Amino acid sequence: MNKIAFITGATAGIGEACAKKLATIGFDLIISGRRKEKLEVLKAELIKKFTIKVLSIELDVRNQEDVEKEISALPSEWKKIDLLLNNAGLAVGVSPVQKGIVDDWDRMIDTNVKGLLYVTRCISPLMAERKKGLIVNISSIAGKEAYPGGNVYCGTKHAVEAITKGMRIDLLPHNIRVSSIAPGMVETEFSIVRFKGDEDKAEKVYEGFEPLKAEDIADSLLFIATRPEHVSINDILIMPSAQASARDVNRK
Structure with missing residues (x-):
């Protein structure tokens, strides 16, 4: 078989774009x-x-x-995973913390943090056994800054940043590289999910400037995945040209 990549959240957006990009190089x-x-x-x-x-x-x-059942049930030839892309994640709601909706908090924490950990816990031992592998976690500008209404979402992505650093240390003796890609504003289903299906609100997020596309993030993944094994791209922060920080966007 060719090299194998395992992608979470592959049904749309960044995950789908990354699948297509990795396919171009034979994964x-x-x-x-x-x-x-x-x-x-x-x-x-x-x-x-x-x-x-x-x-x-x-x-x-x-x-x-x-997660444990599906990964343990993989045919043996499919367990030789070379690249894990922990992409599944979401933001839900923009409530300030004092008006926070606990169900929204749970969805974000369970997906963005615990889900990433569950998948990594099952796949990293397979990589450690082979003494090789690459894990790429999709973080966010929200993992580097906080902003109004982003309290718990920012918290989950700050957690991804810290977990990524910890994973890199833990997996170092096993020759497993660990990377993070932190996008700024990307036009995907992200805002539709965040605003719970309100397409008008979602569209306003990207008004007046050109946001990133899912393919831009896939290009970053491709760069990481094609480095020689002695090179580790620890962290990529990628933003639209019109965005300087989580809050500062040059809208025309």
Whole structure:
């Protein structure tokens, strides 16, 4: 088989774009996500367009039991995972902390932090056994700054930053590289999810400037994945040209 990449949250946006980008350099892919129909559409597209193998797994990273079950059930040839992309994540709501909705908090913490940990806990031992591997965690500008209404989401992405650093230290003796990509404003389903389906509010987030595209983040992943093994790209912060910080955007 070719090198194998395992991607969480592959049904849309950054995850989907990264799957397509890795396919261009010959990675076989394990694509996972909650929406089975979208996974199957992506799988068919990848197999038709590229000479690769694709395995799709319906998976909610928040469910530890299912994560363990699905990864342990992988055929042996698919367990030789070279790259893990922890992409599944979301922001929900913009309430100030004193008016916070606990269900929103739980969704963000369970997906962005615990889900990342559950998947890494299952795949990193497979890499350690082979003494090789690359783990890339999708963080955010929200992992480096806080902003109004971002309290818990920023907290989860700050956690991703800290966990990434800890993982890098823990996995160093096993020759496993650990990287983080922290995007600024990317036009995906992100804002639609954050505003709970309100497309008008979501569109206003990107008004007056050109945001990043999912493909821009996939290009960053491609750069990381194609470095020689003695090179580790620890951290990439990528922003639209019109964005200087989490809050400062030059809108026209």
